[in-house]
Amino acid sequence: MSIIFADAWLITMNERREVLESASVCVEKDRIVAVSTRRDLEKRFPAAEIVDCKGRIVMPGMVNTHTHLFQTLMKGLGDDMVLKKWFTCMTGPSSVHLTPEDAHAAALHGCVESIRSGVTTLVDFMYVHTRPGMIKAVVEAFDETGMRGFVCRGFISLGEEYGVPRELIEKPEQAIGDARKQMRRYNKPGARVQVGVAPNMIWAVDEKGYRLTRKLADEEHALITTHLAETTFELETAKSRYGQTDTEFLSEIGFLGPDVLAAHCVHCKAHDIRILKHHNTKVAHNPCSNLYLASGCPPIPEMLMAGVTVGLASDGPASSNNHSLFQAMKFAALMQKGFHQDATILTAEKVMELATIDGARAVGLEKEIGSIEAGKKADLIVIDFNNAFMTPIHHPVSAIVYSALGNEVTTVMIDGRFVMRDGVVNSVNEAAVRRQAQISADDLARRSGSDKFKKRPWRSMAI
Numbered sequence: 173m174s175i176i177f178a179d180a181w182l183i184t185m186n187e188r189r190e191v192l193e194s195a196s197v198c199v200e201k202d203r204i205v206a207v208s209t210r211r212d213l214e215k216r217f218p219a220a221e222i223v224d225c226k227g228r229i230v231m232p233g234m235v236n237t238h239t240h241l242f243q244t245l246m247k248g249l250g251d252d253m254v255l256k257k258w259f260t261c262m263t264g265p266s267s268v269h270l271t272p273e274d275a276h277a278a279a280l281h282g283c284v285e286s287i288r289s290g291v292t293t294l295v296d297f298m299y300v301h302t303r304p305g306m307i308k309a310v311v312e313a314f315d316e317t318g319m320r321g322f323v324c325r326g327f328i329s330l331g332e333e334y335g336v337p338r339e340l341i342e343k344p345e346q347a348i349g350d351a352r353k354q355m356r357r358y359n360k361p362g363a364r365v366q367v368g369v370a371p372n373m374i375w376a377v378d379e380k381g382y383r384l385t386r387k388l389a390d391e392e393h394a395l396i397t398t399h400l401a402e403t404t405f406e407l408e409t410a411k412s413r414y415g416q417t418d419t420e421f422l423s424e425i426g427f428l429g430p431d432v433l434a435a436h437c438v439h440c441k442a443h444d445i446r447i448l449k450h451h452n453t454k455v456a457h458n459p460c461s462n463l464y465l466a467s468g469c470p471p472i473p474e475m476l477m478a479g480v481t482v483g484l485a486s487d488g489p490a491s492s493n494n495h496s497l498f499q500a501m502k503f504a505a506l507m508q509k510g511f512h513q514d515a516t517i518l519t520a521e522k523v524m525e526l527a528t529i530d531g532a533r534a535v536g537l538e539k540e541i542g543s544i545e546a547g548k549k550a551d552l553i554v555i556d557f558n559n560a561f562m563t564p565i566h567h568p569v570s571a572i573v574y575s576a577l578g579n580e581v582t583t584v585m586i587d588g589r590f591v592m593r594d595g596v597v598n599s600v601n602e603a604a605v606r607r608q609a610q611i612s613a614d615d616l617a618r619r620s621g622s623d624k625f626k627k628r629p630w631r632s633m634a635i
């Protein structure tokens with residue numbers, strides 16, 4: 173069965189970055205087979221179903237390179253807090269009480285939210301393993317919604333002195349053993365969902381944890397993701413423990429490599445950036461989270477100038493409050509312009525690359541996804557620009573990055589399957605998913621005591 177997305181304003185993200193007016197895309201099974209005119213494709217694929225895309229933009233599905241899906245249940249509970257309090261009073265206790273059922277409800281909701289805002293590939297960083305079955309719960313949510321991506325088996329091996337709840341701390345051998353088990357279970361060649369491994373951050377993982385992670389990734393050929401240089405606290409701990417930055421230390425012990433996706437890198441200096449480039453380590457940029465938690469403005473232009481691959485991300489909704497990459501695109505551009513007082517420093521076109529083809533490169537899937545070209549996987553989205561926010565329209569990339577709200581996505585195809593069509597999510601029952609997520613969110617807040625933040629007093633002034 174072939175499908176032709178016909179007469180679209182097509183943002184290809186191919187090598188030449190062609191933006192084509194009135195172009196058509198033909199999909200067969202899970203692959204894009206041709207990009208041409210409607211007339212030509214109708215002739216070549218006479219039995220194809222036609223999806224009329226007049227007045228619509230078609231573009232590659234976006235890649236969200238960093239989130240913690242379970243935090244979907246914690247939206248809004250950690251607003252306006254300094255990071256330490258955010259973690260010790262809200263995110264930490266909520267994590268301790270999380271069950272696999274909660275993780276599943278949260279992941280389903282997070283995947284639906286992502287589909288609705290045009291994301292077709294997600295990297296989930298799951299570091300809560302207080303009970304068995306957390307990875308399975310998230311993988312199943314990917315399976316049910318049709319999402320593509322990586323479920324990374326995270327872990328924390330120390331940090332009680334910094335307020336990490338004891339229940340979240342695991343022995344590295346045990347965490348790595350479990351990660352290996354999950355990889356062997358799920359990582360079949362070409363699988364839409366893969367398991368990766370995710371040591372949390374420099375002050376929460378010991379050297380042994382990083383070394384075992386590297387060994388595991390080498391043996392299983394799996395993706396590694398980790399938090400890097402997110403806050404000044406990470407830099408301070410790295411300095412006092414190892415006498416260097418976390419980037420320098422991880423380079424020195426042989427941890428960094430092209431299979432490492434480092435989230436944040438807010439406080440990476442020129443030397444750290446050179447190290448990232450040297451190892452071809454990739455970066456997941458989380459503009460909304462970095463601003464929400466007041467972590468700072470990462471040196472993205474410097475990384476891009478140095479040739480480091482950067483993908484875009486939302487981060488967990490406990491620190492960005494949704495999974496919208498539309499918001500991430502706009503914030504990514506605006507934060508750099510404001511910070512550098514230079515309107516040219518990050519363009520709409522570059523931000524579109526971060527969200528698509530560069531994100532694909534960041535997770536090692538640039539040959540499969542990230543652009544609309546014959547031979548690639550059929551991961552694409554349709555955006556209806558006939559609304560007051562996106563019109564009058566002159567330039568589709570500008571309209572998407574700066575004008576769109578994100579809810580203009582009407583149709584989403586992942587791996588050749590319509591997971592949303594004409595505004596209706598059809599891989600799962602969205603109403604039931606949202607209902608269950610609210611029940612789980614309320615119950616988790618009550619059990620963990622973070623429901624006190626639901627009834628917070630009005631705070632007009634700093635607290």
Ligand SMILES: [Zn+2]
Nearest residue numbers: 399435487488
């Ligand atoms: Zn994170």
